[in-house]
Amino acid sequence: MSQENRDSLQCVVVTPEETVIDVAADFVAIPLFDGEVGIGLNHSPMIGRLGYGELRIGRGEDTTRHYVDGGFVQVADNQVSVLTNRAIPAEDVDGDVAAELLRSALGRKASGDEQLTIRERTQAQARAQLRMARKGLSRPN
Amino acid sequence: MANPRELDKRRKSIRNMRRITRTMELIATARFKKAMDRAAAATAYTDRITKLVADLTQAGLEVSHPLLEPRDATGHAKLLVLTGNRGFCGGFNSSLLRAGLSRWQELADQVPECSLEVSGKKGIAGFTFRDQSIAQEFTHFEDKPAFGEVEVIADRYLNDYTSGNLDRLDLVYMKYESISRQSVAVETLLPLGALVDDAGNEAGAETSTDRGTSSTLQYEFLPSPESILEEVVPTSFKVKLFKCFLDSAVSEQIARMIAMKAATENAGELIKGLSMQYNRARQGRITSELMDLIGGVEALK
Numbered sequence: 067m068s069q070e071n072r073d074s075l076q077c078v079v080v081t082p083e084e085t086v087i088d089v090a091a092d093f094v095a096i097p098l099f100d101g102e103v104g105i106g107l108n109h110s111p112m113i114g115r116l117g118y119g120e121l122r123i124g125r126g127e128d129t130t131r132h133y134v135d136g137g138f139v140q141v142a143d144n145q146v147s148v149l150t151n152r153a154i155p156a157e158d159v160d161g162d163v164a165a166e167l168l169r170s171a172l173g174r175k176a177s178g179d180e181q182l183t184i185r186e187r188t189q190a191q192a193r194a195q196l197r198m199a200r201k202g203l204s205r206p207n
Numbered sequence: 208m209a210n211p212r213e214l215d216k217r218r219k220s221i222r223n224m225r226r227i228t229r230t231m232e233l234i235a236t237a238r239f240k241k242a243m244d245r246a247a248a249a250t251a252y253t254d255r256i257t258k259l260v261a262d263l264t265q266a267g268l269e270v271s272h273p274l275l276e277p278r279d280a281t282g283h284a285k286l287l288v289l290t291g292n293r294g295f296c297g298g299f300n301s302s303l304l305r306a307g308l309s310r311w312q313e314l315a316d317q318v319p320e321c322s323l324e325v326s327g328k329k330g331i332a333g334f335t336f337r338d339q340s341i342a343q344e345f346t347h348f349e350d351k352p353a354f355g356e357v358e359v360i361a362d363r364y365l366n367d368y369t370s371g372n373l374d375r376l377d378l379v380y381m382k383y384e385s386i387s388r389q390s391v392a393v394e395t396l397l398p399l400g401a402l403v404d405d406a407g408n409e410a411g412a413e414t415s416t417d418r419g420t421s422s423t424l425q426y427e428f429l430p431s432p433e434s435i436l437e438e439v440v441p442t443s444f445k446v447k448l449f450k451c452f453l454d455s456a457v458s459e460q461i462a463r464m465i466a467m468k469a470a471t472e473n474a475g476e477l478i479k480g481l482s483m484q485y486n487r488a489r490q491g492r493i494t495s496e497l498m499d500l501i502g503g504v505e506a507l508k
Contacts, residue, residue: 078255080251080252080255081252081354082249082252082354082445082446082449083245083248083249083353083354084245084248084249084251085248085251098429099429099430100430103429110427111424111425111426111427112426112427112428112429113259113262113263113426113427113428113429113432113435114428114429114430114435115429115430115434115435115438137442138256138259138435138438138439138442140255140258140259140262142262142424142426147255147259149252149255149256149259149442151354151358152355180366180370
């Protein structure tokens with residue numbers, strides 16, 4: 067694990083249920099809490115908090131896209147470990163469900179700090195999913 | 208003298224039962240393998256989160272979080288008991304129930320306000336039979352607990368804990384140690400004593416062995432170590448709870464497998480004994496009929 071590895075980037079995405087992705091990659095784009103971060107070869111060690119959004123793993127010409135639902139990322143020795151609660155392949159993100167979620171979150175009455183944060187979180191999740199679903203439609207591949 | 212027909216009937220019914228128990232054994236074996244795979248897949252996450260915590264602590268961060276610190280006074284306690292939905296698994300449910308009841312009595316003596324939550328129909332039935340009121344019941348956890356379902360429960364506990372409605376959470380479940388060994392575990396989940404299972408040990412081991420390589424890594428923290436820790440602690444609690452659900456599911460399948468295997472073997476032995484009795488009775492009847500015949504012939508002479 068602590069062996070220096072200088073040739074290739076390894077990207078591992080795990081959820082509490084399973085290891086979703088374990089592939090070599092050229093480039094990984096990760097949604098952090100405040101925006102996207104791109105990670106290439108020999109990135110400096112980093113631990114970051116994830117937001118809700120799109121995770122892109124680029125390998126040659128292909129790019130695989132997943133929706134990740136918060137969590138953490140740890141980068142060290144050319145290994146990118148993404149720990150998240152959920153990772154859904156982009157094509158499985160359902161825009162209609164997300165839109166419905168957003169509508170209900172916007173319409174919900176919230177009192178107290180806790181409920182407010184929950185409402186905001188749900189909105190952020192729904193918006194991120196919606197964004198991904200739209201992107202998938204405009205760029206069929 | 209036993210009636211051969213009666214014996215044959217019994218033998219047939221036992222044969223049917225053996226068929227059932229054998230099928231149940233096979234089903235349990237298949238489910239156990241699946242549950243085991245899931246549990247193994249989950250360790251990937253726990254390993255990584257343990258490493259993350261180890262790296263966080265190495266960054267010289269003081270690990271402190273409201274979830275980690277014990278409360279001065281325990282006013283509200285909660286006990287969660289994980290049992291199975293079905294029987295036919297040997298002493299699985301009864302030993303959980305026994306441990307759960309004794310802990311429940313202890314808590315009720317110590318803490319003014321306690322609430323009880325039970326997962327699994329067998330546990331619910333056991334506690335209601337003993338006139339204990341259950342605050343929350345879960346019956347939707349079968350052999351494949353999903354993280355999403357466990358997270359809902361975990362979130363509720365976390366909210367209760369932070370808002371002060373809960374000071375202590377105890378959990379009774381069947382801990383999986385190895386295929387041949389599972390034991391009832393009674394653990395206090397909240398406050399979390401240490402971050403992730405054995406995080407302290409592993410972190411300690413890592414610092415001593417890998418000092419030369421990994422501790423020289425200077426991590427960049429986005430946004431800050433404190434903020435990450437704030438997020439890691441609840442996550443690790445959720446994962447811990449989820450792991451307990453997984454352990455419980457695996458243990459239940461193993462218990463059922465073993466119980467059904469024993470039942471099948473037992474049925475085989477019973478059938479053997481009954482067959483012997485049946486044959487003896489049949490032969491006895493033939494002999495006595497023959498004796499009658501011979502006696503009749505003798506009388507005619």
